Amino acid sequence: MAKVILTPNQTPTLFLEAENITPDVFAGKDAAEIAALHGFVGKTTVTLGDYFTIEGAGGQTAADTTVVINGDVSRVKYIGMKMSAGELIVNGNADMYVGGWMTGGKITVNGDIEAFAGLGMTGGELIVNGNAGNYLGAAYRGDWRGMQGGEIRVSGNAGSDVGTFMRGGTIVVGGNIDVHVGTHMEGGTIIVKGDAKTRVGGQMVKGTIYVYGDIDVMMPGFQYRNDSDLEVDGDKGRFALYEGDMGERHPKKKGEVIYGQLYMKY
Amino acid sequence: MAKIVTDVVCPFCGTLCDDLEVALSDDGKEILEVYNACAIGATKFLHSQASDRLTRPQKKQEDGSWKEVTYDEAADYTAKMLVDAKKPLMYGWSSTSCSAQGVGAEIGEEVGACMDNTATVCHGSTLIAVQDVGVPSATLGEIANRADRVVFWGCNPAHAHPRHMSRYSIFPRGFFTGKGSKSRQMIVVDPRNTDTAKMADVHLQLEQGHDYELLSAIRVAIRGEKLPDVVAGISKEQIYEVADTLKSGRFAVIFFGMGVTHSLGKNHNIDIAISVTRDLNDYTKAAIVPMRGHYNVTGSGQVWGWQFGFPFCLDLTRGFARYNPGDSSSNDLLVRDELDAVFVLGSDPGAHFPVRSVKKIAQLPSVCIDPHITPTSAVSKMHVPVAFVGVEVGGCAYRMDNVPIETKKVVEPPEGMLTDEEFLQLVLNRVRELKGAA
Ligand code: SF4
Numbered sequence: 243m244a245k246v247i248l249t250p251n252q253t254p255t256l257f258l259e260a261e262n263i264t265p266d267v268f269a270g271k272d273a274a275e276i277a278a279l280h281g282f283v284g285k286t287t288v289t290l291g292d293y294f295t296i297e298g299a300g301g302q303t304a305a306d307t308t309v310v311i312n313g314d315v316s317r318v319k320y321i322g323m324k325m326s327a328g329e330l331i332v333n334g335n336a337d338m339y340v341g342g343w344m345t346g347g348k349i350t351v352n353g354d355i356e357a358f359a360g361l362g363m364t365g366g367e368l369i370v371n372g373n374a375g376n377y378l379g380a381a382y383r384g385d386w387r388g389m390q391g392g393e394i395r396v397s398g399n400a401g402s403d404v405g406t407f408m409r410g411g412t413i414v415v416g417g418n419i420d421v422h423v424g425t426h427m428e429g430g431t432i433i434v435k436g437d438a439k440t441r442v443g444g445q446m447v448k449g450t451i452y453v454y455g456d457i458d459v460m461m462p463g464f465q466y467r468n469d470s471d472l473e474v475d476g477d478k479g480r481f482a483l484y485e486g487d488m489g490e491r492h493p494k495k496k497g498e499v500i501y502g503q504l505y506m507k508y
Numbered sequence: 509m510a511k512i513v514t515d516v517v518c519p520f521c522g523t524l525c526d527d528l529e530v531a532l533s534d535d536g537k538e539i540l541e542v543y544n545a546c547a548i549g550a551t552k553f554l555h556s557q558a559s560d561r562l563t564r565p566q567k568k569q570e571d572g573s574w575k576e577v578t579y580d581e582a583a584d585y586t587a588k589m590l591v592d593a594k595k596p597l598m599y600g601w602s603s604t605s606c607s608a609q610g611v612g613a614e615i616g617e618e619v620g621a622c623m624d625n626t627a628t629v630c631h632g633s634t635l636i637a638v639q640d641v642g643v644p645s646a647t648l649g650e651i652a653n654r655a656d657r658v659v660f661w662g663c664n665p666a667h668a669h670p671r672h673m674s675r676y677s678i679f680p681r682g683f684f685t686g687k688g689s690k691s692r693q694m695i696v697v698d699p700r701n702t703d704t705a706k707m708a709d710v711h712l713q714l715e716q717g718h719d720y721e722l723l724s725a726i727r728v729a730i731r732g733e734k735l736p737d738v739v740a741g742i743s744k745e746q747i748y749e750v751a752d753t754l755k756s757g758r759f760a761v762i763f764f765g766m767g768v769t770h771s772l773g774k775n776h777n778i779d780i781a782i783s784v785t786r787d788l789n790d791y792t793k794a795a796i797v798p799m800r801g802h803y804n805v806t807g808s809g810q811v812w813g814w815q816f817g818f819p820f821c822l823d824l825t826r827g828f829a830r831y832n833p834g835d836s837s838s839n840d841l842l843v844r845d846e847l848d849a850v851f852v853l854g855s856d857p858g859a860h861f862p863v864r865s866v867k868k869i870a871q872l873p874s875v876c877i878d879p880h881i882t883p884t885s886a887v888s889k890m891h892v893p894v895a896f897v898g899v900e901v902g903g904c905a906y907r908m909d910n911v912p913i914e915t916k917k918v919v920e921p922p923e924g925m926l927t928d929e930e931f932l933q934l935v936l937n938r939v940r941e942l943k944g945a946a
Pocket residue numbers: 518519520521522523524525544545546547548549550669670671672
């Protein structure tokens with residue numbers, strides 16, 4: 243697999259918008275061509291070469307291209323946006339929109355990321371060995387399609403509004419999560435291994451949420467159904483099943499109403 | 509004999525009362541008395557008459573003192589600042605006319621600015637929610653004539669919109685509401701026992717920050733589903749009762765304010781309040797209306813909506829409009845150090861923004877366009893005073909229910925003073941000259 247290594251050589255004074263940093267765009271390009279790719283700082287157009295030292299070259303296709311960013315890119319937005327294949331590794335913190343609308347491939351961030359990561363993603367993997375911000379795997383403003391496929395794994399904590407309007411795929415948060423989990427959810431799975439605060443599954447139509455820790459305040463529209471022994475993401479345990487949100491519309495399947503499911507671990 | 513000007517529109521709050529009468533001195537130059545307005549509205553008119561009012565632009569000197577400059581010099585400074593900046597913010601736009609907002613939008617497009625209005629600190633969350641789930645709404649006229657169930661959720665019109673209840677929502681005797689306030693059931697939802705709450709038939713004094721849960725519970729109750737015994741500090745019996753009251757009305761309306769738009773959950777609170785309204789429409793007619801604060805913040809959203817497709821938090825830096833509150837919202841931009849110049853018109857972020865944002869404004873090149881000396885003008889590098897819209901110059905404004913109303917010119921501005929639209933036109937011309945030269 244061909245490898246491109248980007249090493250940040252200066253911190254942008256404002257923020258760098260770099261949606262060109264993906265295996266898709268780098269494929270078929272050598273270091274000089276990659277350095278000449280554009281990015282934006284406010285209304286000025288810059289090149290990736292202005293902010294990164296670039297070594298290596300892209301493979302023939304995205305699928306055989308690995309991009310490694312060695313260093314802090316916490317002032318760089320849109321890394322890995324819309325990527326479809328290949329691999330992207332960030333050894334440092336990254337800013338907003340990491341893997342937004344990605345359709346395939348794998349992103350690994352060894353650090354923290356900001357808000358709007360995995361926004362509306364339809365496939366691929368987004369692994370965060372650190373904390374994630376708000377709106378992880380949510381929908382872009384006004385869109386009713388949040389995350390629709392693929393997998394997001396965060397080892398640390400995640401912010402608020404995770405999985406808003408989510409319709410498919412899986413989000414696993416190893417730590418705690420802030421308010422509004424799976425709001426307007428219509429499918430997919432969210433697993434929270436730590437504690438949640440309030441507003442879990444509000445306005446939820448369909449889909450599944452697992453919470454291992456506590457929920458501070460339960461939404462009033464969830465009703466207890468039963469207990470069961472389950473294996474979730476490799477963890478065995480006894481879970482209480484709640485269904486809701488009773489205030490929301492729900493579809494029918496084979497004459498039966500389908501609710502959103504919230505499992506709480508004992 | 510004083511001269512009386514009738515049908516004057518009050519340029520203060522989003523109620524945009526259009527029945528004011530203003531008494532002028534014989535020469536028509538001085539405002540003597542304002543009739544029909546509430547105290548805050550009247551003050552706005554009388555304030556414009558202050559004798560110590562600033563009438564020319566001022567530039568801050570190295571030593572912190574102010575030096576008078578001409579409008580042309582001020583326009584030149586402003587244009588250069590906006591053209592030179594990589595990512596300027598143009599903020600405010602809520603206390604001016606739609607035509608001035610239009611010229612501002614042209615400047616923003618020319619210089620590739622981030623543009624934001626005061627919705628960002630009040631009803632921006634409403635705009636997000638409306639985009640997410642739509643909005644069943646109505647005009648205040650319709651409400652005055654028809655609404656028999658009136659909910660005030662997290663708002664206190666008795667103080668913030670003093671004539672709202674008397675003109676539109678509670679007291680007017682309308683076509684189908686002939687008995688005035690007796691035709692209506694008034695429900696107030698507020699953790700505090702406000703003066704509005706004291707007037708209510710039902711006051712749901714919920715626990716602070718649990719609006720989302722209570723609204724959700726009302727949805728559950730509307731559908732006749734089971735509820736826990738207590739939600740947000742309110743008993744389930746009372747929640748079922750309120751749901752029934754709303755369902756049994758002929759026309760229910762929910763007014764909501766900053767108590768829900770800026771407490772925990774923000775847009776989600778409005779989103780679910782809209783959902784309650786939508787649910788109620790299965791049983792009766794229901795509408796929801798935000799209690800917008802500044803008299804033309806609604807218009808600013810309208811103008812940008814038709815010009816750029818988004819009502820606030822615009823990012824025009826790349827030559828097309830992008831929008832994502834949380835990223836392109838002015839407070840986030842300021843706090844995250846994403847900006848290198850700040851332009852403010854028709855608002856006072858110095859007073860309304862968090863201190864850490866204001867500190868950033870003070871550090872950056874900045875221009876403030878405002879008739880008054882404000883906390884914002886005080887930290888800006890250039891202060892451009894302009895005529896009062898709705899007092900010294902007319903122009904269109906949008907009421908909180910999105911009804912456009914043409915405001916009226918009542919008196920002349922002080923000799924030689926420009927309106928904000930005229931000043932913006934100077935800036936726009938200068939921007940085009942600078943860009944043409946580049
Ligand atoms: S209620 Fe609002 S618009 Fe009406 S007079 Fe008072 S301040 Fe002016």
